[in-house]
Amino acid sequence: MVVRLLDAVASDFASMSASDLKQSIASAEGRTVAMEAICSYQSPVEGVSHGEIGAAMGADIVILDRYDSLKPVIQGAPDWVIEDTAPLARYRELLGRPVGVNLIVADAEQGASLGGRLATAPHIQRIIDQGVQIITLYVRPKMGGTLDMMLTAASTLHELSDNRVLLIGVPSFSKPAPRTEPQMRDYQYEVEALLQSGCDGIGLPMPGSKQGWEPAHAAQLIDAIHTQNGLAWLFLTGSVEGAPTSVMAQLALMSKQIGADACRLDEAGLSGMPPPENILAFSLALRGQRHTYRRMAASIRR
Numbered sequence: 001m002v003v004r005l006l007d008a009v010a011s012d013f014a015s016m017s018a019s020d021l022k023q024s025i026a027s028a029e030g031r032t033v034a035m036e037a038i039c040s041y042q043s044p045v046e047g048v049s050h051g052e053i054g055a056a057m058g059a060d061i062v063i064l065d066r067y068d069s070l071k072p073v074i075q076g077a078p079d080w081v082i083e084d085t086a087p088l089a090r091y092r093e094l095l096g097r098p099v100g101v102n103l104i105v106a107d108a109e110q111g112a113s114l115g116g117r118l119a120t121a122p123h124i125q126r127i128i129d130q131g132v133q134i135i136t137l138y139v140r141p142k143m144g145g146t147l148d149m150m151l152t153a154a155s156t157l158h159e160l161s162d163n164r165v166l167l168i169g170v171p172s173f174s175k176p177a178p179r180t181e182p183q184m185r186d187y188q189y190e191v192e193a194l195l196q197s198g199c200d201g202i203g204l205p206m207p208g209s210k211q212g213w214e215p216a217h218a219a220q221l222i223d224a225i226h227t228q229n230g231l232a233w234l235f236l237t238g239s240v241e242g243a244p245t246s247v248m249a250q251l252a253l254m255s256k257q258i259g260a261d262a263c264r265l266d267e268a269g270l271s272g273m274p275p276p277e278n279i280l281a282f283s284l285a286l287r288g289q290r291h292t293y294r295r296m297a298a299s300i301r302r
Helices: 010-015 018-027 050-056 087-095 112-117 121-129 147-161 181-196 215-227 245-257 276-297
Strands: 032-038 061-065 099-105 134-139 166-169 201-205 231-236 262-265
Touching (some): 010 018, 032 276, 050 087, 050 276, 061 134, 061 262, 087 099, 201 215, 215 231, 245 262, 245 276
Parallel strands (some): 061 099, 134 166
8 A cells, every 4th residue: 555645754755656656645635845956056055965955844855957867966965876877766865755857848959958858768768767756847948849749758758667757747837827718728738638648747836936827727727637637736936935934834725725736846045945944834834743843854764
């Protein structure tokens, strides 16, 4: 039986398949907290990495931005992590948490500067071999990325991962908020297409972080995601992840009210991660002291 994420410890996370992790998050009933970090930046505290700080403050999941599978760098991580042929697997051991990365869909020529961050079949295979457990798949229209290319990448990743990687598809945040019926239908089509192409969940802007997004808009899309048996993720972005802790409490409760399965605090706080106190404040509001302190305190040797 799969352990719900609220009760899972390091050994549980280490043995979870993608479907196990999906079920574990779903069974936590909206009380999953993830954080994003720019792994090429130095963390705000010397001698430790962003992910270690986030884990210490109660994050269940760590997502690395700007991780290049061709030139792996995780600032602040021990040498034995980066020098290994599977650095992401070793980083998971260091944190005792699921670790994910962002991959980007773009035209091969226009996105050449992305290196190992570009969502091509060889890069996807390499990052799977390096031990990734979650991938968030983005599209960059300004680099020639299209929905069709994103669907192809999702299908490729789903096939190559063989139930090892939880895949979260992220519709382009550059589009206007779905405030009209045609805009909502466009988002719903994209959500359904991504889920049918192999995505396990969908990432949406958390209301309050992107212009024009209201709770009712997100709730309607969350219902569409759940109808397709997907996980609904809300991303706290737009630098609002660096707002006062009182704002974190409001956003956490709103996210649970509209049905989100998981919430991710993005990296635009200071030094390439959300402020540590905001991770803690968000977790406390979302699930209270008991679950927050258990996550903070549980040893990675459990």
